[in-house]
Amino acid sequence: MTADRAEKTTADEGLMQYRTTPDSDWTIAAVAEIVEPLGMTLPPPSEIILHDLSKLPNSIVAIYGEVTGRQVGDPATNYLLERASAGLLGNDVGYETTLDDGRVLRSSTVIIRNRVGNPVAALCINIDISAWLQVEKLAAAMTFKRGGPDHAAVSQPPASTASATASTEEKRGSRTRERFPKSVDELTDTMIQDAIQSSGLDVLAMKKRHKVQIVKLLQDKGLFLIKDAVERVSGALGVSRFTIYNYLNEIAESPGEYS
Structure with missing residues (x-):
């Protein structure tokens, strides 16, 4: 087997489970119709993206909003590609990731399935929450007491708050390497x-x-x-x-x- 043939076989076999069918085409077309109205209900800055899994890696077929700067015809993220390759696609709601420019996103990925339960598409929502995180920090700073004999004791957040903050930060760091590429x-x-x-x-x-x-x-x-x-x-x-x-x-x- 030649190298070119081997490479084509590797790619084709890996994506065979997501091959297009009339049923999946109808399902994706139906979901594409709600991308814009659903995106209009989200608070800005946000975006909603529909991926056709049969078109991986250039899988974006519909998009509304602009957060990651991608458009129709652009590729999936490394995270979606990895999960699709492993055949481990499932809903993932409310996870956070950090863009290269420091912005923090709260994202959700919903897997769309056809009538027999096979995954055919992924509906992804990205909301830029960077401004809200700054508001959160400002509110925390304003609610802690300053000065007085007990200053050292009260100038730090309560243990429960600190624990929750640490948990949130740990969650935010769980997928900081997710990429949102504009080309394959x-x-x-x-x-x-x-x-x-x-x-x-x-x-x-x-x-x-x-x-x-x-x-x-x-x-x-x-x-x-x-x-x-x-x-x-x-x-x-x-x-x-x-x-x-x-x-x-x-x-x-x-x-x-x-x-």
Whole structure:
């Protein structure tokens, strides 16, 4: 099998479960009709996006609002791609993530299914809550007492408040690496760079085992569902495309070794 054929097979097989059908087309078209009216009910700045899973990675088919700067025809986030690749799509409501410019979003992903229960689309809502977080901090600062003999004791939030704040901050940090790319190339490159950075090693210092682990991580995240991903990974790791295919074969033959 040639490298081009192997790459096409990898992508096609990974997305086969989301192939389009008349039933799924009707379902997606029906949901697309409510994107604009539903988006108009959300407080600004916010956006609502509909992804057609059969079109991954360029899956956006409808959008209302502008928070992440994307448009119809742009790709899914790395998070949606990873979940779709693993076949683990489910509703995820009220999670928070941080954009590269520091804005904090509260997001929800609702999986749309056809009449037999197969996932066909994802309806995603992103609300920029950065201004509200600033209001929250200002309100907290204004409600704590200042001065007086008990100043040291009362100038800090109560233990219960501090605990709740810590829990909220922990939740906010749970998906700060979600990306909102405007092109497939951008999605591919950021996923590769994130994987390399997570290893803590410079590519020049990596041995084979480190590179195989990175390939395994990227495979788990669904990167190889994207056309030309193998070529981009090989360039980033300084190896040939055939070497990447060899790594993938090794992973398939001994999955536990690289888990």
